Amino acid sequence: MNVSVGLALQPDHAFLDLCAGLLREQVDYFEVAPETTWRSASPGADFEPNRFHCEFLALGQATGLPFVAHGVGISIGTSPRDPARDQRWLTRLIADQSQFQYLWYTDHLGTSVVEGSELALPLPLPYNEAACQATRTGLEIMQHAVPTVGFENSAFYFHPGDPLEEARWISHVLDHGSAHLLLDLHNVHTMATNAGFDPRAYVDSLPLERVIEMHVSGGSCSDARWLRSGRVLRLDSHDHPVPEPVWDLAAHCRPRCANLRGITLERVGGTIEQGDVPLLGEELRRAARLAGGGRGA
Ligand SMILES: [Fe+2]
Numbered sequence: 001m002n003v004s005v006g007l008a009l010q011p012d013h014a015f016l017d018l019c020a021g022l023l024r025e026q027v028d029y030f031e032v033a034p035e036t037t038w039r040s041a042s043p044g045a046d047f048e049p050n051r052f053h054c055e056f057l058a059l060g061q062a063t064g065l066p067f068v069a070h071g072v073g074i075s076i077g078t079s080p081r082d083p084a085r086d087q088r089w090l091t092r093l094i095a096d097q098s099q100f101q102y103l104w105y106t107d108h109l110g111t112s113v114v115e116g117s118e119l120a121l122p123l124p125l126p127y128n129e130a131a132c133q134a135t136r137t138g139l140e141i142m143q144h145a146v147p148t149v150g151f152e153n154s155a156f157y158f159h160p161g162d163p164l165e166e167a168r169w170i171s172h173v174l175d176h177g178s179a180h181l182l183l184d185l186h187n188v189h190t191m192a193t194n195a196g197f198d199p200r201a202y203v204d205s206l207p208l209e210r211v212i213e214m215h216v217s218g219g220s221c222s223d224a225r226w227l228r229s230g231r232v233l234r235l236d237s238h239d240h241p242v243p244e245p246v247w248d249l250a251a252h253c254r255p256r257c258a259n260l261r262g263i264t265l266e267r268v269g270g271t272i273e274q275g276d277v278p279l280l281g282e283e284l285r286r287a288a289r290l291a292g293g294g295r296g297a
Contacts, residue, residue, distance in 0.1 A: 003260050003261060004261065007031065011037070023063070032100065034093060057099055069146060070152070075111050076109060076138035077134050093145035096145075105145065106213065111123050155186070156191060184214075186218065212260065212262070219235045220234075222235055267280065
């Protein structure tokens with residue numbers, strides 16, 4: 001299967017200007033967080049397109065390249081679900097799908113709404129049957145908008161059990177149905193570094209044949225003043241180049257991911273300057289070599 005290379009689009013004009021050449025010449029698809037292209041007039045009101053909705057679509061039309069969606073807020077594992085909240089997401093996503101024609105749609109494993117309160121980052125789920133069923137339900141809801149769906153292994157900073165058990169639980173969630181896994185290797189690296197486990201043991205417990213997309217990115221370390229102990233944690237902050245352990249993990253996983261369709265480089269806006277663009281280009285070329293193709297190889 002042909003494996004493509006993508007870059008995550010950021011709702012940031014400076015980022016888009018700096019990456020304009022890369023976006024035209026070195027990627028095969030664009031990844032969009034749909035929520036970054038929306039706004040709502042007030043909390044709970046319907047979502048409407050913002051300026052990036054139009055600008056991302058224009059980029060797709062100018063380049064002829066497709067989109068994939070990587071959401072941040074549908075809260076895939078929440079239980080019980082809020083039908084009105086789900087409908088807000090679905091109404092906008094169904095409208096978006098008619099324009100962006102997302103090849104697939106993933107969101108983060110976890111819950112990002114708790115008793116009506118929206119969280120900035122998802123919380124981990126217990127590795128039990130109820131959370132498994134909740135996650136499967138979340139995936140079915142996403143399929144009302146985009147037929148091909150999946151979830152990303154998140155980067156959590158605490159765990160409801162042995163983190164290696166999470167990988168086995170993810171396998172169980174995917175035992176049933178047609179959903180895919182977005183394998184984020186920096187998330188695995190971050191958790192392995194902080195919790196002290198072997199990242200290969202984690203990925204080897206995942207159903208790698210269900211991986212549709214891989215994420216590579218970098219991060220930084222927390223400020224020692226954040227914790228009373230002075231302990232420093234690795235952060236999944238997407239603000240630095242992809243570190244070698246992540247590339248090593250990608251090389252380990254790549255031949256085991258028989259149904260992989262895309263490798264996406266993630267880097268947040270506001271963390272690059274002109275001098276960083278050649279390095280981003282080299283990272284995209286490296287991803288293309290790993291993919292075994294891609295325009296930038
Ligand atoms: Fe990711």
